[in-house]
Amino acid sequence: MPTFYPLSPGGVGQITPPLGWQSQPVYPISSGFRQPYPSSLSVDTSMSRFSHHMIPGPPGPHTTGIPHPAIVTPQVKQEHPHTDSDLMHVKPQHEQRKEQEPKRPHIKKPLNAFMLYMKEMRANVVAECTLKESAAINQILGRRWHALSREEQAKYYELARKERQLHMQLYPGWSARDNYRTSISEKICGNFKGKKKKRKREKLQESTSGAAPRMTAAYI
């Protein structure tokens, strides 16, 4: 966190959402799951991803049927056991148990300030540099982020703060731990519901083995 942050709450309302936020969902829209929202929830309409049709109404499915952008329902392939061979196929017990478990949606983390900045500026960098590789683009964006003035960065920090606040209101019981592949439930039950995630690569140390510093295989 930079030392110049946080901003005074009074300045919040003047922040203009980054371009494109109002009209397009940030997260992939998936089949209609909604979590019940607190009916008393008040939402600052200057918020982007959670605003407009995303603004929670009464508890229950939203009238639009459009889920919250942070929710990603795990894709489940449609199975059509119409053939005899399908019907004769007896699934192992653990698979049957899997299918019986309610499909918990994957609620994503709210975006931090830099992520919000990336979403806004990525298209510009792509257009300017005609790059497509995200790794290269993100390097540029990282440098640009550091080149931003404090005021400009503060705008994104404030947006991110509001994103977190709204996320907390929308999903009171949610924790970032829920998305950890190394969560307790996964360790014990192996029932991780979230997105599979890569391991963090090893620290760039010159090892005597000469092996390339690739990702560790430290999946739990």
Place this chain on the structure above:
DNA sequence: GACCCTTTGAAGCCA
């Protein structure tokens, strides 16, 4: 098809 790469920041975890 899963994961890597690359960035920053938030948050969880562990000693």
Place this chain on the structure above:
DNA sequence: TGGCTTCAAAGGGTC
């Protein structure tokens, strides 16, 4: 409490 790890986005590349 501090340091480490994971995950958010993105899409081409790799295996």
